[in-house]
Amino acid sequence: MTHEEARTWLSAFLDAALPDHEAVQVEAHLEGCSSCREELAQLRTTVTLLQEVEPMQAPEGFAAEVRRRIERLAQAAQHSPWTRLRAALPWSSGSGPVVRWSWRTAAAAAAVVMVGVFTVNLLREAAPPGGVARVKMPELALDVSKVGEGARTTAQAVPPGAAPGEAAFLRRVIRTGQMAIEVERFDAAASRLFAIAEGAGGFVADSSFSEEDGVPRGTFVLRVPAARFSEVVVQVEKLGTVQRRQISGQDVTEEFIDLEARVRNLARQEARLLALMDRATKIPDLLAIEGEVARVRGEIERLTGRLRFMTNKVDLATVQAEVSQKPKKASGGFWDINRTLERVRTAFLNTVRQMLGAAESLAALAAALLPVALLVIVGWRLFLRATRRGDRAA
Amino acid sequence: MAFDERDLINRSRAGEIEAFDLLVRLHQDRIYNLAYRITGNREDASDAAQDAFVRAYQALRRYREDAAFSTWLYRIATNSALDLVRRRPAHQPVELSAEYRAPDDPEAAANRREVTRRVHAALGHLTVEYRTAVVLRDLQGLAYGEMARILQVPLGTVRSRLARGREAMRAQLTDLVSAEG
Numbered sequence: 039m040t041h042e043e044a045r046t047w048l049s050a051f052l053d054a055a056l057p058d059h060e061a062v063q064v065e066a067h068l069e070g071c072s073s074c075r076e077e078l079a080q081l082r083t084t085v086t087l088l089q090e091v092e093p094m095q096a097p098e099g100f101a102a103e104v105r106r107r108i109e110r111l112a113q114a115a116q117h118s119p120w121t122r123l124r125a126a127l128p129w130s131s132g133s134g135p136v137v138r139w140s141w142r143t144a145a146a147a148a149a150v151v152m153v154g155v156f157t158v159n160l161l162r163e164a165a166p167p168g169g170v171a172r173v174k175m176p177e178l179a180l181d182v183s184k185v186g187e188g189a190r191t192t193a194q195a196v197p198p199g200a201a202p203g204e205a206a207f208l209r210r211v212i213r214t215g216q217m218a219i220e221v222e223r224f225d226a227a228a229s230r231l232f233a234i235a236e237g238a239g240g241f242v243a244d245s246s247f248s249e250e251d252g253v254p255r256g257t258f259v260l261r262v263p264a265a266r267f268s269e270v271v272v273q274v275e276k277l278g279t280v281q282r283r284q285i286s287g288q289d290v291t292e293e294f295i296d297l298e299a300r301v302r303n304l305a306r307q308e309a310r311l312l313a314l315m316d317r318a319t320k321i322p323d324l325l326a327i328e329g330e331v332a333r334v335r336g337e338i339e340r341l342t343g344r345l346r347f348m349t350n351k352v353d354l355a356t357v358q359a360e361v362s363q364k365p366k367k368a369s370g371g372f373w374d375i376n377r378t379l380e381r382v383r384t385a386f387l388n389t390v391r392q393m394l395g396a397a398e399s400l401a402a403l404a405a406a407l408l409p410v411a412l413l414v415i416v417g418w419r420l421f422l423r424a425t426r427r428g429d430r431a432a
Numbered sequence: 433m434a435f436d437e438r439d440l441i442n443r444s445r446a447g448e449i450e451a452f453d454l455l456v457r458l459h460q461d462r463i464y465n466l467a468y469r470i471t472g473n474r475e476d477a478s479d480a481a482q483d484a485f486v487r488a489y490q491a492l493r494r495y496r497e498d499a500a501f502s503t504w505l506y507r508i509a510t511n512s513a514l515d516l517v518r519r520r521p522a523h524q525p526v527e528l529s530a531e532y533r534a535p536d537d538p539e540a541a542a543n544r545r546e547v548t549r550r551v552h553a554a555l556g557h558l559t560v561e562y563r564t565a566v567v568l569r570d571l572q573g574l575a576y577g578e579m580a581r582i583l584q585v586p587l588g589t590v591r592s593r594l595a596r597g598r599e600a601m602r603a604q605l606t607d608l609v610s611a612e613g
Contacts, residue, residue, distance in 0.1 A: 049595035053569075055576045083609045084602040088570035092548045096464035097478055101456040104485045105449060111486065 039063045041071060048078050052085065142424035149417040153410055212288040212348070213267050213355035221278030224254040224363040231258045231359060234273045238266040240354060255362035267355035274359050282360075290348055297348075301341045308334045437501055445492050452492075456485050459502060462572065463509045469567040470513035472556050480516045484509035499581055506574070507582040510564060517560055547608065554604040562597030569594050 044067040050056045051064045068075055221227040228245075235242045240262030247256040262270045271285065308331060315327045437458070443451035463484055468477035488495075488508050495504055555563050568574045568582065579590045602609060 046592065046595050049598050050576075050591045053576070055591065080602055080609050081598055084598060084605060085570050087547055087605060087608055088551055088566065088601065089573075090544060090547050091551050091571055092544060093461070093571075094465045094468045094477075096460035096481065097474070100460050100464065100478065100481070101453055103478075104456050104460075104482050105453050107482060107486050108449060108452070108489050111490075
């Protein structure tokens with residue numbers, strides 16, 4: 039051990055705070071070093087002086103001031119929105135019991151999150167957006183599959199207006215629905231049809247009207263976006279009694295691909311011809327090439343026109359509705375008691391049906407929520423236990 | 433100790449301010465003393481010590497019983513005092529200490545007052561690191577291990593800071609040291 043090392047260790051040596059082997063070394067050095075012995079003595083005196091220092095006492099009212107500050111702090115905290123929110127939550131309050139983060143707490147928190155996600159999913163299952171129209175979808179899909187195109191209903195996924203080339207591999211189906219409906223009042227049904235078409239983002243392309251034997255009837259052609267086709271069919275059918283219905287889907291995917299390929303080829307051919315024409319020097323050659331260019335261009339126009347037509351057909355499905363008004367029953371003179379009874383009966387049955395429907399929905403919802411409620415109770419119990427444990431541990 | 437400190441801590445945690453008030457009264461002198469020696473004047477000492485207790489109250493739920501409560505409190509107080517010193521470095525800490533215990537021997541009391549004054553003035557010339565080490569060890573009587581915990585530095589650092597601090601004190605108090613030795 040050098041003299042310098044020994045000097046830096048004197049302080050700790052004085053406090054007996056050195057490990058044994060170092061203390062021995064310092065002692066050995068002190069044996070032979072009078073200056074270090076002197077320094078140690080002075081250090082000891084210094085420390086004694088320091089220890090003599092009169093201890094201070096906290097000023098008068100110190101504890102009271104601390105208390106005042108803490109209380110003021112708690113008050114301020116109570117007024118902050120964050121604390122109010124925390125106080126509103128059952129598991130936390132400003133200075134109340136504290137939750138210790140343990141695996142139990144974490145598990146309880148995870149359970150709560152899972153229950154939340156589960157609930158959202160269940161609710162979405164129980165009450166899908168779109169209401170009644172969507173609920174009836176399966177029935178419609180069945181009809182479509184009868185026609186033999188069921189597997190292709192997904193083709194509707196093609197967004198309207200998508201460029202033909204972009205999604206050439208997607209199924210392209212022209213969807214058509216035809217139905218005959220008997221309605222109570224023709225005028226009301228007609229205006230509803232316009233509303234349905236517009237509501238679905240489409241339009242009424244064609245309508246005709248005639249009256250036979252005082253009974254009005256008419257044909258309406260609705261063009262609606264393919265994606266809304268099923269929805270529109272359901273809405274139209276709700277107008278009255280369906281007497282006939284035919285839904286068909288014509289798969290034109292191959293024709294689409296074929297047309298697109300041909301257009302591409304012709305365009306390339308046209309480009310080549312134009313290049314040739316630039317280099318042609320003899321008049322007959324020029325004329326021949328020009329004739330050929332005109333033919334190719336014409337062909338391109340024709341094919342693109344066909345493509346455009348088909349895209350339109352695919353994007354916009356067609357619903358043709360033949361609407362006829364129910365022929366009025368021979369009225370029994372001044373007051374048709376049968377008709378009144380019939381109306382009463384219908385109204386009564388409708389009410390009963392609606393009530394049953396509501397009850398059914400409620401029952402389904404309760405059934406959907408039951409497991410969630412159980413999980414919540416179990417999770418809450420666990421959480422309470424974890425919290426109590428945390429308190430005891432604290 | 434007349435009060436069960438653990439019980440007081442638990443009750444304070446539950447929000448019982450009476451219990452914490454007792455804890456403050458139990459520790460206020462030592463904490464104030466520490467703050468006074470580090471900051472060098474009463475105003476700052478009072479601020480730092482109060483800050484320390486308020487912070488302790490807020491952090492009480494984070495206090496684990498793996499260290500003594502007083503050590504934990506010391507750490508908070510040391511940091512509060514150091515924060516204050518670093519924030520107001522211009523403030524010159526020269527002030528006479530006027531608090532005494534009942535002086536039974538007037539001459540000894542006068543002597544002690546002089547020593548206190550000189551030590552206090554000398555402490556003011558040390559860097560905060562050395563000063564804190566000397567105060568914690570020789571004025572507050574803490575062990576090296578506790579100091580390491582409070583200052584959050586290794587034991588070796590405590591040792592060397594203390595050695596340098598004491599050496600600086602010795603150099604400043606040479607006349608007193610020779611007179612007494």
